[in-house]
Amino acid sequence: MTISRRKFLEVAGIAGSALLVGGRKPAAAAGSAQAAQVGHAEKSGVEFYGMLVDTTKCIGCRSCEEACNEKNGLPKPEVSFSSDSVFEKKRDTTPEAFTVLNKYPNEKEPDKPIFVRKQCMHCNQPACATACLVKALEKTVEGPVKYNKDRCMGCRYCMVSCPFDAPKYEYNSNLPYLKKCVFCFDLVEKGEKPACVEACPEGASMFGKRRELIEIARQRIYQNPDKYHPYIYGEHEAGGTSMLFLSSVPVEKLDFRMNVGTTPYPEKTTGFLYAVPHIFILWPTFLYGLSYLTSQKNDKESEHGKE
Amino acid sequence: MGRNNTVAFPQAKSPTGADTVKGFFRFVLSELKPKGKILTPFNVISGMIILGGLILIVIRFAYGLGSITNLSQEYPWGIWIGFDVVTGVAFAGGAYTLCFVVHILNFKKYEPILKATVLNGFLAYCFYAGALLLDLGRPWNVVNPIIGNAFGYSSVLFLVAWHFLLYTICQFVEVFPAVTEWLYWPKVRKYAKLCTTGAVIFGITLSTLHQSGLGALFMMASNKIHPLWYSGNIPILFFVSSVFAGLSMVIAESSISHRVFRAQISPHHHASFNDIVLGMAKGALGALFAYFFLKMIDLIHGSHWSLINTPMGHWYLVEIIGGIVIPIILFTIAILKNNVRLVQFTAVITALGVIINRLNVSVIAFKWYLPNRYYPSWAEIWVTAAVICMEIWAFRWIVSRMPIVNEHPAFPEEETIHHKETEVVQWKVSAS
Ligand code: SF4
Ligand code: SF4
Numbered sequence: 001m002t003i004s005r006r007k008f009l010e011v012a013g014i015a016g017s018a019l020l021v022g023g024r025k026p027a028a029a030a031g032s033a034q035a036a037q038v039g040h041a042e043k044s045g046v047e048f049y050g051m052l053v054d055t056t057k058c059i060g061c062r063s064c065e066e067a068c069n070e071k072n073g074l075p076k077p078e079v080s081f082s083s084d085s086v087f088e089k090k091r092d093t094t095p096e097a098f099t100v101l102n103k104y105p106n107e108k109e110p111d112k113p114i115f116v117r118k119q120c121m122h123c124n125q126p127a128c129a130t131a132c133l134v135k136a137l138e139k140t141v142e143g144p145v146k147y148n149k150d151r152c153m154g155c156r157y158c159m160v161s162c163p164f165d166a167p168k169y170e171y172n173s174n175l176p177y178l179k180k181c182v183f184c185f186d187l188v189e190k191g192e193k194p195a196c197v198e199a200c201p202e203g204a205s206m207f208g209k210r211r212e213l214i215e216i217a218r219q220r221i222y223q224n225p226d227k228y229h230p231y232i233y234g235e236h237e238a239g240g241t242s243m244l245f246l247s248s249v250p251v252e253k254l255d256f257r258m259n260v261g262t263t264p265y266p267e268k269t270t271g272f273l274y275a276v277p278h279i280f281i282l283w284p285t286f287l288y289g290l291s292y293l294t295s296q297k298n299d300k301e302s303e304h305g306k307e
Numbered sequence: 308m309g310r311n312n313t314v315a316f317p318q319a320k321s322p323t324g325a326d327t328v329k330g331f332f333r334f335v336l337s338e339l340k341p342k343g344k345i346l347t348p349f350n351v352i353s354g355m356i357i358l359g360g361l362i363l364i365v366i367r368f369a370y371g372l373g374s375i376t377n378l379s380q381e382y383p384w385g386i387w388i389g390f391d392v393v394t395g396v397a398f399a400g401g402a403y404t405l406c407f408v409v410h411i412l413n414f415k416k417y418e419p420i421l422k423a424t425v426l427n428g429f430l431a432y433c434f435y436a437g438a439l440l441l442d443l444g445r446p447w448n449v450v451n452p453i454i455g456n457a458f459g460y461s462s463v464l465f466l467v468a469w470h471f472l473l474y475t476i477c478q479f480v481e482v483f484p485a486v487t488e489w490l491y492w493p494k495v496r497k498y499a500k501l502c503t504t505g506a507v508i509f510g511i512t513l514s515t516l517h518q519s520g521l522g523a524l525f526m527m528a529s530n531k532i533h534p535l536w537y538s539g540n541i542p543i544l545f546f547v548s549s550v551f552a553g554l555s556m557v558i559a560e561s562s563i564s565h566r567v568f569r570a571q572i573s574p575h576h577h578a579s580f581n582d583i584v585l586g587m588a589k590g591a592l593g594a595l596f597a598y599f600f601l602k603m604i605d606l607i608h609g610s611h612w613s614l615i616n617t618p619m620g621h622w623y624l625v626e627i628i629g630g631i632v633i634p635i636i637l638f639t640i641a642i643l644k645n646n647v648r649l650v651q652f653t654a655v656i657t658a659l660g661v662i663i664n665r666l667n668v669s670v671i672a673f674k675w676y677l678p679n680r681y682y683p684s685w686a687e688i689w690v691t692a693a694v695i696c697m698e699i700w701a702f703r704w705i706v707s708r709m710p711i712v713n714e715h716p717a718f719p720e721e722e723t724i725h726h727k728e729t730e731v732v733q734w735k736v737s738a739s
Contacts (some may be wrong), residue, residue, distance in 0.1 A: 092380070129597045133465035134448070135457035151457055154444020156383035157464045161527035168380050169444065171373030176444040259530040269463050272523040272542050275515060276466065285514040289412050291504065294413035 007168055023298035046142035048124065049188055050210030051197060052217055053117050054253070057204035057228060059274040060087070060101055060115035067199035071184060090255065093119055095168045095179035099196060104254050114247065117205070120145065120181040121234060128158035134179070137167075143210065143242045144183030152178055163238050163260040183242065195221045210242055217246050230247035239264025251286035268301045338708055360693020363598065363686050366442060372444065375686035381674060382681035387442040389669030390690055393521055394662050396471075397436025397545070400553030401560075402428025402478060403514035404590070410507040417583055419572075422485055422711045423564060424557050427702060429478035434698040436471050441690065463523045470517035477510035482711075488718050489709040496718065506592035519546040525668055535614055535623045538605040539725035541668070547601060549718045550594035552661040554587045555634075559652035564712065567703075572712050581647045588650040591657065592638040619675055626667060630660015 028120050031042070049067040066081040079086055087103035094100075099119040106114050126145050129137040136152035154176055159167045170176035184194035184205050192198075197207040206213065214235060221228045238260045245251065252258050366376050402425045408414050409421050440446040452459065453467050459465045480502050487496035522545030529537055538544070565572065565580060606612070614620045617692050634657040641649035670681060706712055 035369060038390075094380070130461045131459075131464065133459040133462040133468060134451040135459045148457075151448070151451055152445060153451055154446075155442075155464060156444070157462070157524070159380075159383035160525070160531075163527075163530050165381070169372075169383060171371055171380075172376055173371045174369055176371060178444075197564060214470055257530070261530070265527050265529075266461060268526045269461075269541070272463065272519070273461070273466070273525065277417035279516055280512060283515060284508050287407075287508045287511055291411040291413070293506070294411065 002159070009196045013301075027047070046141045048210045048242060049183075050143060050208065050213045050244055051183075051194065052206040052213040052244045052246065053249045054204050054206070054217075054220070055114050055116055055245060057202045058115040058117075059202055060084075060100075060103060060113070061201065062101055063199040063201060064099055064117065064196035064205060065097065067195040068181070069097070070082075071195035072098060073196075074098070091118070093166065093168055093180070098179065098181040102255065104249075106249065107253075108248055114249065114254060116245070116247075116256075118255075119243070120183075121164050121238070122181075122183050123163075123238050124240040124242070125238075125264035125266050127161040127163060127238070130266040131157045131161035133157070140189070142183055142185065142188050144185035144188055146182045146185040147178060147180065149177050154178070161265065163255060163265060178273070185206060210244070213244055217244055220246060236262040238262070239267075324385065332489070342707055353699065356696050357693045357700075358690070359559035360690045360696075363693075365439065369688075375684060375690075377681055377684040377687065379679075379681065381677055381679070382670075384442075384669060384673075385681060386666070386670060386687050386691060387438055389666050390662070391435045391438040391694060392442075393669050394665040395431055395438075396480050396521060397518065397549045397552040397661055397665055398556040398658070399428040399435070399515065400518055400549030403511050404550050404553050405557065406481070406507045408590070410504060411511070414586075414587065416579065419579065419712075420583060420617070422482065422559065423561065425478055425481045425704065426485075426705060426711055427557075427560060429475065429482055430698050430701050432471060432475040432478065432703070432704075433582055434694050436475070438691075438694050451575075463520055463526070467517050467520045467524065467568065470513045470520065474510055474513040477506040478512065480545035481504035481510065485709045485715075488715040491717070493718075514549075516544060518549040519543060521545055522668070525673075528673065531674050532668060533614075533619050533675045534609060535606070535611055535619060536668050536672040540601060540605055540610065544598065544601055544605075546662065547594055547598045548661060551591040551598065551634075551657055553592070554591040555654035555661070558584055558587050558591070558651060559658060562651045564706070568712050570708055571707070581645075584650050585642060585645060585648050587642035588638050588642055588653070590656070592635065592642065595631055595635050595638070595657070599627075599635065602627060602631070619672065622667075622671070626660065626663050630634055630657065630663055634660065634726045656706050 019066045062081045064227065069081070071078070077097065087101070090102050091097075091100045099115055099117055101115045104116060105115045106112050121261050122143060122145050124139075126137070126139055129135070129139050129145055131137075132154060133150075133155070134151040136148050137145060137158055138148065154169070156167075156169055156178075159165070167178050169178055175191060184192075184196075187194060195206040197205045206216070208216075214232060217232045217235075221230050221232075227248055229247055231247075231251055233247070233251045233256050234241040234243050237257075239262065245256070247254055323716050334713050351412075372378055376385055376387070405417055405424050409417050413651055441450060443449060447467075452465050453472065460491035480499070483499045484496050484503070486492075519542035522543075525532060525537070525541060561580075561584070595671070615624065634653050637649060637653040637656070640646070641653060674680075710718075
């Protein structure tokens with residue numbers, strides 16, 4: 001008995017130390033606490049960057065799509081970037097296109113259609129990075145959610161978890177990777193703008209500190225109440241995202257997801273993960289006690305039986 | 308399966324010779340040969356399924372997941388996860404439930420079926436959770452969360468992956484004594500037996516956590532799973548349902564292997580078999596009741612009544628009535644009438660209900676709003692069937708060689724014999 005108990009405690013200790021820590025992390029997913037996770041403790045004062053997309057300024061030129069394609073070395077699409085024919089259908093991002101524009105009718109000014117960019121939202125507390133069991137997806141201190149492709153095992157749990165269905169997978173490759181916008185994190189780390197913002201001729205996509213972008217967006221809404229629908233998509237969605245959108249019409253008419261809620265997604269599993277260490281301590285104690293009691297009972301009863 | 312089931316256990320006086328390295332390999336090699344008739348209908352059909360499955364697996368690794376599966380950007384997980392892993396693991400819940408009853412509660416009555424159940428659980432984890440590797444885009448990276456430089460502590464899947472690994476080891480420790488008996492290693496067996504209690508306690512803890520963890524996996528998919536299935540209680544629901552899923556599987560499985568391996572089963576097991584089945588039915592009934600109330604609390608709490616009268620709501624009713632209410636009624640009747648047949652029949656219905664439930668959460672009610680729904684490709688189903696056949700082959704190979712459904716003549720189970728009479732007395736007392 002002693003051997004098995006000691007062995008058990010040993011194993012429980014090893015596993016426990018791995019799993020006990022498990023309960024702590026998700027809560028520390030926001031803001032500066034994220035720094036510890038990334039390992040840049042010294043950078044913990046850094047504020048999240050973001051991108052404000054003002055759809056009223058977008059002319060649908062697809063320069064952002066083209067810049068993204070080049071920056072990420074993606075295969076050239078069949079239809080050239082100067083063609084408008086892609087707007088006939090609603091498009092989603094693919095493993096070969098990390099950002100796509102879609103065209104929507106404008107009820108306010110029928111001759112000026114609305115173009116909306118669709119891509120990874122770079123959540124403040126990303127579901128995908130919480131879901132990833134090898135930290136292939138990581139929230140950087142600057143804000144971008146980046147991808148370390150060498151760690152990824154291709155479980156696609158990030159795809160199940162992402163409220164915006166942003167990550168895409170290379171199903172037709174025997175050496176597949178996950179594909180999504182990474183906010184040109186290499187450029188952002190150097191203090192530069194993402195390629196798509198750099199390419200935007202109209203200033204419809206704007207790069208900056210997330211907090212400042214929200215200020216700018218609010219200002220635009222206050223100053224032009226007729227032009228803007230008073231809502232900043234991304235300010236609170238899924239706990240807030242780095243991508244922020246302004247539009248002239250209610251955002252639900254532009255296929256923005258309205259069912260994501262405002263709770264940060266990692267919080268949905270914290271309750272469960274918090275319970276893990278408790279169960280790990282209480283269950284074995286309880287089970288051991290119970291087995292001890294029942295075996296005593298049996299012994300006594302067999303003694304009675306003999307009498 | 309029509310095999311020749313003469314037991315050929317190495318006798319105490321003629322050891323297997325597996326105590327030297329050379330002898331060990333010679334013995335294992337000689338045991339690898341199939342026993343009994345080879346060309347039975349079961350063998351031919353399952354052999355063809357496995358062969359086809361292996362070909363499909365080669366294609367899958369050569370050309371990627373998209374070549375044989377219907378997975379898409381919208382449906383990252385199909386039946387290889389939803390059925391093989393999520394459902395398979397729920398069915399393997401019988402192992403920890405019975406371990407709890409036998410080792411912790413000391414109801415020795417269930418001991419005769421314990422080894423077979425734990426073996427089944429062990430193989431289920433090896434094969435069904437192993438099928439996970441087929442679904443991974445880069446399966447060789449599966450070691451990363453174990454040895455990797457980056458531990459995703461915050462991930463439920465990280466927890467589940469670790470628990471799968473540790474629990475499979477626990478189950479191996481639990482079946483290991485039978486392996487030592489087969490090899491005739493009495494000394495090793497003595498030490499192996501000492502580890503059992505530790506492995507059992509640790510195993511039950513791990514099971515509690517990863518059975519519920521499998522449910523918690525879907526908690527972040529809150530805006531994708533139909534509200535009738537999504538609830539903050541998914542982890543608890545998965546845990547409770549794994550109890551009756553496991554028990555009904557043990558009932559169904561033991562009824563089959565009771566027939567197939569008839570000749571190997573020890574006589575006192577034959578005698579107590581009906582009693583065991585009825586006892587498990589009572590356990591399953593209790594868990595079903597608890598589960599039903601939890602489900603109802605969810606329904607009332609979420610005030611989803613209005614959703615009932617929609618196509619998905621009707622499907623929900625099929626699951627609740629067919630998979631929970633009817634089994635509750637039938638189990639109750641069967642227990643009152645001591646009807647073992649009815650228990651076995653109900654166990655099958657309960658198991659079907661669990662399959663529907665797990666598939667609902669992971670596949671069917673997942674993105675129920677999309678016009679282009681996922682349905683498995685024939686190749687996905689074929690591979691799943693191949694995995695099941697392989698598991699059955701492995702189970703059969705082990706049971707017809709190692710003392711699983713019986714006791715090794717050289718290693719009688721002292722404890723059982725010691726407790727048997729008192730157990731019977733106890734049961735009579737508690738029954739009256
Ligand atoms: S949108 Fe999805 S992929 Fe992008 S950061 Fe958020 S959870 Fe991750
Ligand atoms: S698919 Fe890759 S990036 Fe996504 S959760 Fe799995 S390991 Fe992480």
